[in-house]
Amino acid sequence: MRDxxxxxxxxxxxxxxxxxxxxxxxxxxKIIAACAARGIRAISPWRDQVAAVxxxxxxxxxxxxxxxxxxxxxxxxxxxxxxxxxRAALDDTERAIDEAKxxxxxxxxxxxxxxxxALSGKAQYTAISRARSEVRDGICASLEYxxxxxxxxxxxxxxxxxxxxxxxxxxxxxxLDLCDELDPPAESAGGAALGVAVDAYHVWWDxxxxxxxxxxxxxxxxxxxxCDWLTPTRDLLNDxxxxxxxxxxxxxxxxxxxxxxxxxxxxxxxxSTLDWWQREGGSVLDTCIERHRSVC
Amino acid sequence: MRDxxxxxxxxxxxxxxxxxxxxxxxxxxKIIAACAARGIRAISPWRDQVAAVxxxxxxxxxxxxxxxxxxxxxxxxxxxxxxxxxRAALDDTERAIDEAKxxxxxxxxxxxxxxxxALSGKAQYTAISRARSEVRDGICASLEYxxxxxxxxxxxxxxxxxxxxxxxxxxxxxxLDLCDELDPPAESAGGAALGVAVDAYHVWWDxxxxxxxxxxxxxxxxxxxxCDWLTPTRDLLNDxxxxxxxxxxxxxxxxxxxxxxxxxxxxxxxxSTLDWWQREGGSVLDTCIERHRSVC
Numbered sequence: 001m002r003d004x005x006x007x008x009x010x011x012x013x014x015x016x017x018x019x020x021x022x023x024x025x026x027x028x029x030k031i032i033a034a035c036a037a038r039g040i041r042a043i044s045p046w047r048d049q050v051a052a053v054x055x056x057x058x059x060x061x062x063x064x065x066x067x068x069x070x071x072x073x074x075x076x077x078x079x080x081x082x083x084x085x086x087r088a089a090l091d092d093t094e095r096a097i098d099e100a101k102x103x104x105x106x107x108x109x110x111x112x113x114x115x116x117x118a119l120s121g122k123a124q125y126t127a128i129s130r131a132r133s134e135v136r137d138g139i140c141a142s143l144e145y146x147x148x149x150x151x152x153x154x155x156x157x158x159x160x161x162x163x164x165x166x167x168x169x170x171x172x173x174x175x176l177d178l179c180d181e182l183d184p185p186a187e188s189a190g191g192a193a194l195g196v197a198v199d200a201y202h203v204w205w206d207x208x209x210x211x212x213x214x215x216x217x218x219x220x221x222x223x224x225x226x227c228d229w230l231t232p233t234r235d236l237l238n239d240x241x242x243x244x245x246x247x248x249x250x251x252x253x254x255x256x257x258x259x260x261x262x263x264x265x266x267x268x269x270x271x272s273t274l275d276w277w278q279r280e281g282g283s284v285l286d287t288c289i290e291r292h293r294s295v296c
Numbered sequence: 297m298r299d300x301x302x303x304x305x306x307x308x309x310x311x312x313x314x315x316x317x318x319x320x321x322x323x324x325x326k327i328i329a330a331c332a333a334r335g336i337r338a339i340s341p342w343r344d345q346v347a348a349v350x351x352x353x354x355x356x357x358x359x360x361x362x363x364x365x366x367x368x369x370x371x372x373x374x375x376x377x378x379x380x381x382x383r384a385a386l387d388d389t390e391r392a393i394d395e396a397k398x399x400x401x402x403x404x405x406x407x408x409x410x411x412x413x414a415l416s417g418k419a420q421y422t423a424i425s426r427a428r429s430e431v432r433d434g435i436c437a438s439l440e441y442x443x444x445x446x447x448x449x450x451x452x453x454x455x456x457x458x459x460x461x462x463x464x465x466x467x468x469x470x471x472l473d474l475c476d477e478l479d480p481p482a483e484s485a486g487g488a489a490l491g492v493a494v495d496a497y498h499v500w501w502d503x504x505x506x507x508x509x510x511x512x513x514x515x516x517x518x519x520x521x522x523c524d525w526l527t528p529t530r531d532l533l534n535d536x537x538x539x540x541x542x543x544x545x546x547x548x549x550x551x552x553x554x555x556x557x558x559x560x561x562x563x564x565x566x567x568s569t570l571d572w573w574q575r576e577g578g579s580v581l582d583t584c585i586e587r588h589r590s591v592c
Binding site: 115118119121122123126127128132159160161163164165168170171174204205206207229231232233236246247248249 | 411414415417418419422423424428455456457459460461464466467470500501502503525527528529532543544545
């Protein structure tokens with residue numbers, strides 16, 4: 001396993017981690033500059049953060065600073081109550097693919113969606129099997145376009161506590177079943193067109209995690225996200241902990257990832273209304289660097 | 297599938313549902329009387345509620361009212377930092393087995409435990425594989441005693457969001473793997489000594505749920521718990537919804553249970569600091585009866 005203790009060359013910052021610096025918006029160009037100043041080599045930005053500054057301006061800044069992407073957030077949210085809604089999700093994901101391409105992202109992360117309407121408090125239907133079917137069809141359609149431009153798609157299984165609102169793919173096993181169905185190994189001799197983003201926060205509890213990471217192998221393992229699970233966890237979405245402050249065995253899981261062939265970045269992604277988003281972004285980045293070296 | 301619309305003969309009340317009536321303690325003898333007055337035929341009480349009134353008094357009241365148990369809560373919490381802690385958990389579970397026997401419970405529910413200390417905010421170790429190994433050994437030891445007195449044990453897989461604090465068995469598949477290992481079908485020709493309690497709240501998200509319920513079969517399906525998953529869910533433990541107020545497809549899952557041979561009670565178990573525990577217990581019971589008939 002790679003030794004992270006001596007430097008932070010394999011650290012990436014998911015820019016949601018510092019987007020709410022001191023409780024207020026920290027623009028992406030400032031975040032990139034702060035990363036560059038600290039020798040952070042990679043980021044994974046969100047589309048709205050890119051749009052707020054301007055896609056071309058961000059692309060230029062990335063070139064100027066030499067910072068690369070470890071992923072791009074995000075496409076997906078496929079299920080909808082009607083065909084127009086499903087079409088809108090596909091169109092939106094195509095735009096995300098185009099942006100990911102322009103920013104030289106190694107993959108577009110898919111948060112696949114779940115029961116339409118649930119995110120705003122009222123599910124328009126409750127048949128999770130229907131949502132899963134629409135997700136399958138949506139990925140299949142996005143994949144067709146993604147293949148033409150050469151942008152790998154990474155399904156991110158989300159924690160089961162997000163199954164109603166954000167993603168009805170909740171285990172690595174389910175995500176890999178979709179990969180094997182929609183992107184059979186025989187059809188992509190080189191890299192996979194469809195793979196997975198493994199976020200420790202979402203999957204650490206899974207008794208089949210080691211087995212499924214091994215099954216995925218290097219071709220499917222497109223991203224590795226870290227943060228920590230706090231006890232207690234006070235909010236289902238925005239109470240993630242800094243690495244080392246919770247109970248996730250990050251080195252153990254990274255060992256499984258690397259044994260399967262993963263050799264990419266370790267991307268820090270922390271949503272934290274109550275703690276890290278109340279701090280100054282630069283100090284949060286410094287803590288990410290320190291923890292990346294000491295506990296990841 | 298059984299028709300629940302005409303009566304509530306298959307309704308059971310997990311007494312945690314009304315234990316905090318109007319925000320204050322509602323003693324178990326009062327709860328039993330309120331159930332009896334409504335023709336509710338079964339309950340599933342918690343040990344501390346029984347102890348507060350007195351075990352023998354509750355046993356007598358159950359006999360007098362003709363109310364039976366659909367389960368008894370709970371044994372388990374096996375993992376501990378040292379041998380003394382693990383011994384204490386085994387002893388405590390033996391006492392729970394004795395009480396369950398005295399109350400003629402059909403099974404003792406096991407909340408198996410997880411990372412010791414995590415429930416009070418500081419895990420004493422973070423190796424979930426160690427916790428799982430201690431859970432396996434603990435169930436094995438409890439089972440030996442439970443067999444001698446003839447009390448089936450029901451492993452309740454808890455939602456993965458409880459993996460750190462309350463139970464490191466988080467899928468029905470994992471629970472059934474333990475059942476098959478520790479209580480092989482060949483060894484118990486009659487009923488199983490070890491089975492599962494299927495709580496819709498904990499397992500509704502699982503893409504393998506239908507398959508695993510079928511695998512379990514009638515022998516292993518010892519209990520069926522219902523409530524609902526709210527969107528949003530504001531608390532990881534105590535924000536369960538009344539059946540019909542959330543997104544769980546209860547009739548669909550009950551159909552799977554009954555197709556596998558389950559023919560027991562539908563037990564309502566709602567932990568709800570913010571809503572149902574603020575109401576008067578009798579009206580909550582009335583709502584349980586109404587929803588049992590209309591949406592379960």
